[in-house]
Amino acid sequence: MTSIGTGYDLANSIFSPDGRNFQVEYAVKAVENGGTSIGIRCKDGVVLAVEKVITSKLLKSGANKRIATVDRHLGVVYSGMIPDGRHFVDRARDEARSWRDNFKTPIPTADLASRMGGYLQAYTLYQSVRPFGITAIVGGFDSELELPVDGQVGTGPSCGAGGKAQDKKHGGPFLYMIEPSGMYWGYYGAATGKGRQAAKAELEKLDLGGEGITLEQAVKEAARIIHEAHDDNKDKEYELEMSWISGKEGVTRGRHEEVPKKLVEEALRLAKEKDDEDDEEEKKDDDKMDED
Structure with missing residues (x-):
């Protein structure tokens, strides 16, 4: 990169003459070296999944979680530097608890994304710190019901929470991806990490913005993707970690939970079968071309 030796890549608080912050760009490179993480927003919830590459046979299966619960209705998955991700989760939990303390209700997914985007952006401003080496995907299901206020005594106004129109639908599933720069966007499907390009290409093939897919379908698609x-890492084994969130009437009753092990194993089996079928078809095509 042309910046090396110029000094513009040595400090977090300095822009290069063409308006770039090289420390943020280096943080993005750290993310691209991490395992692939994806999030899928369905019509009835959100699915989060991550590829955990097994770097040692001594690692305990199921340990070293990369998906975390922030609040009952909120989950986070991240790619990049794991210690940075754990600090991100701790801060997100602090923000969720602070929101409950102040407003006596669960934090909306969009507000958590906004607060954490601001937090990551603050780490791009000062020379004494460095940007976070992660990209995080935040998924949540904001309750569409009138929830009681935490610690409520007596009854509230009969019209319900302020600002809610009776003829409009409120709440529902939400998905945000937050980058090291602090930039965040709302997504129907998001991917980050080493295999992000292949994952994005597959996510774009799904009907997420139209009729949408169900949580059960999303689990199978996430395993396949x-x-x-x-x-790219076929020489290394990996472990699939997956969680989901539904509405109050759905399978998780509005809570962020791990996908049951049996469902994950079945989804992985189908994914491997599909991969084997594709390999056989490619082999047949190659043989046919050789014969011709």
């Missing part, structure tokens, strides 16, 4: 994105 992670398995395909793992192609």
Whole structure:
């Protein structure tokens, strides 16, 4: 990179003459070296999944979680530097608890994304710190119901919470991706990490912005996409970690929970079968071309 030796890449608080912050760009490179993470927003919830590359046979299966619960209805998955991700989760939990203390209700997904985007952006401003080496995907299901206020005594106004129109739908599933620069966007499907390009290509094939897919379908698609994105690391084994969030009437009753092990194993089995079928078809095509 042309910046090396110029000094513009040595400090976090200095822009280069062409308006770039090289420390943020280096943080993005750290993210691209991490395992693939994806989030899928369905019509009835959100699915989060991550590829955990097994770097040692001594690692305990199921430990070293990369998906975390922030509040009952909120989950986070991240790619990049794991210690940075754990600090991100701790701060997100502080923000969720602070919101409950102040407003006596669960924090909306959009407000958590906004607060954490601001927090990551603050780490791009000062020479004494460095940017976070992660990209985080935040998924949540904001309750569409009138929830009681924490610690409420007596009854509230009969019209319900202020600002809610009776003829409009409120709440629902939300998905945000927050980058090291602090920039965040709302997504139907998001991917980050080493296999992000392959994962994005597969996510774009799904009907997420139209009719949408169900949580159960999203679990199978997430396993398939992670398995395909793992192609670049085929010489290494990986572990699939997955969680989901539904509404009050759904399978998780509005809570962020791990997807049951049996469902994950079945989804992985289907993904591997599909991969084997594709490999066989490619082999047949190659044989046919050789014969011709």
